[in-house]
Amino acid sequence: MNDRLLQGPDLTNNLVGVLIRFRQKPIALVADIKSMFSQVRVDEKDRDSFRFLWHPNHDLSQPPVDYQMCAHTFGATSSPSVAAFALRKTARDTLSNACPETVNTVIRNFYVDDLCVSCSNPDRAVELVKQLCDLLDSGGFKLTKFLSNNKQVLSCIPQEDLASSVVNLDQRQLPTQKALGVYWNAESDCLEVKVNIQSKPLSRRGLLSVISQTYDPLGLIQPFLLPARKILQEVCMQQFPWDEILPSDGEYGKAW
Numbered sequence: 001m002n003d004r005l006l007q008g009p010d011l012t013n014n015l016v017g018v019l020i021r022f023r024q025k026p027i028a029l030v031a032d033i034k035s036m037f038s039q040v041r042v043d044e045k046d047r048d049s050f051r052f053l054w055h056p057n058h059d060l061s062q063p064p065v066d067y068q069m070c071a072h073t074f075g076a077t078s079s080p081s082v083a084a085f086a087l088r089k090t091a092r093d094t095l096s097n098a099c100p101e102t103v104n105t106v107i108r109n110f111y112v113d114d115l116c117v118s119c120s121n122p123d124r125a126v127e128l129v130k131q132l133c134d135l136l137d138s139g140g141f142k143l144t145k146f147l148s149n150n151k152q153v154l155s156c157i158p159q160e161d162l163a164s165s166v167v168n169l170d171q172r173q174l175p176t177q178k179a180l181g182v183y184w185n186a187e188s189d190c191l192e193v194k195v196n197i198q199s200k201p202l203s204r205r206g207l208l209s210v211i212s213q214t215y216d217p218l219g220l221i222q223p224f225l226l227p228a229r230k231i232l233q234e235v236c237m238q239q240f241p242w243d244e245i246l247p248s249d250g251e252y253g254k255a256w
Contacts, residue, residue, distance in 0.1 A: 005049060008081030011088065015217055018111045019180055019191075025118035027125045028149045028189060030179050031161075033087075034142040036113035037072045037079045040086045050076070080112065090139025102131040111180055115143065126156045133161075147177060149189040181215050193221050205242045207232045 022028060033039075042050055050069035056062050072079040091106035105128065109117040115132070119125040125148065133143050147163040148154050151174070154166055165175040174186035183192040193216055200206035211228050214221065240246065
């Protein structure tokens with residue numbers, strides 16, 4: 001049934017754009033929306049498309065019961081588009097009585113349920129957190145797991161809304177955690193790329209696998225990967241089979 005659902009328009013912000021805006025100003029802040037998809041209700045007339053069968057007490061010998069989802073779920077084809085629309089509508093519905101910059105933050109600085117934003121000073125960051133929480137709360141969204149590179153900002157956020165890694169603000173250094181898949185060192189306020197290459201056979205498929213193991217959406221370490229990409233390009237041009245082992249004593253083996 002999921003294959004029959006319409007995907008809807010792609011309302012997800014560009015990942016690179018969100019990350020670049022995250023690096024614009026000195027006070028950085030990340031958070032995410034708690035169970036975002038589940039906060040968006042499915043219209044009653046559409047719930048027939050979200051039916052599923054459930055065996056009572058997990059007993060497969062009993063006849064299954066027919067249920068319907070009342071809220072959007074992770075994995076449903078339509079959920080990302082519907083949830084993004086609901087989030088943006090929440091922001092635009094408050095445009096008349098909310099700070100335009102806060103509304104713009106909701107529209108431009110979320111990647112699905114992840115917030116990545118930067119502010120010019122700590123006071124503005126604290127103010128933005130409050131405004132964002134109030135705005136999103138009006139639409140039933142809960143913003144949580146806050147992390148910032150500034151302890152003054154963190155001290156103004158309720159402890160239950162902080163990321164688990166910064167609940168104890170007495171720690172000497174702020175942690176490193178992922179921001180949209182990229183490692184962010186909050187203490188030094190630097191983005192990091194961690195490389196943990198797993199050994200693969202010296203074949204065309206192995207080359208592609210090794211190159212693809214490094215997640216680098218901003219292209220920060222692409223100059224270091226270019227030699228491997230050049231080898232893969234040459235192997236493809238020579239039409240080596242995907243799983244044929246390349247000569248280890250040749251130019252490929254030496255470069256590898």
